[in-house]
Amino acid sequence: MKKLLNTLYINNPDRYLSLDGENILILENKEVIGRVPLHNLDSIVTAGYTGVSPALMKKCVDLNINLTFINQYGHFLARVSGETKGNVLLRRKQFLESTNVEFCLNISSMIIKAKLYNTRSVLERSIRDHGIVLDTDKVKRASNFIKESLLKIDTINNIDSLRGIEGEAASVYFSVFNELILRQKNEFVFINRNKRPPTDSLNAMLSYGYTLLRLMYESSLESVGIDPYVGIMHTDRPGRKSLALDLMEELRCPFVDRFVLTLINKQIISAKHFIAMEDKSVKMTDLGRKIFLSEWQKKKQSVINHPYLKEKVEWGMIPYTQALLLARFLRGDLDGYPPFFWR
Known part of the structure; x- marks a missing residue:
């Protein structure tokens, strides 16, 4: 299993990154305020507008360290990557299967099954752990609707209908999301999912987290030799890593x-x-992002039992394990793609 290394997060827009031997220098106003060894990093995510030195970019390419630029809301801007590596036969099989409607429907159905199952698990766990303070009936109705949606998936014969089921289930889930907020209910109120940019603090955190999660999947797919641009359910679009x-x-x-x-x-x-x-959007402060990213790193390092592999795996490794299982399926080592069912 691949070792889970650290991600260096730079959330201050005034920070500049440069190279000093085998170390990253973090500068602000041309003064060195930090030094980080490269050997224990597998990725760098920076919101710094002042940039990164060409020497550090080249070093990241040589060491296969992912270097990603995001904006103040956590939206992806650009990424520096080196030569594409991986088994050409695997990618050729991926490209071929991506045009196979039956194959795409099969994989998409498994992904949406896992999404709905995991969504329902979150609701059911909330009822079990916090039923006294929740509107249990309201949350239970949403959980039952998602359960019924799960049962419909096997009857679907096209991806558009599958997207429709997923969209309805997501709408019902977010309709009770505010019930899951147990503390600070006056400060954090969820009305609906909004983005680009988010207009409230809760959506700001969700968008930021989704961006970080997507970056984890992008690097995981590339690390196992799969092209992240070739989508199965999301349509292909220039510059978008649909898979x-x-x-x-x-x-x-x-x-x-x-x-x-x-x-x-x-x-x-x-x-x-x-x-x-001024544009009515909401973003995290520098301190807020620092806290968010510190806790995110802790979350990535926490351990769970993988439901398919039957092994203890860090949460941060789940995107890699799923990318690896997809690669094994494409190579014919597995009869099907095993999605991640959270238990």
């Missing part, structure tokens, strides 16, 4: 949504960690 968007559906709810709820319910993050902008 990463496909696979991350499985982890949106059990990883990102639960993580954000934990930050709120444990009062790790509060209203003071957000700022309203």
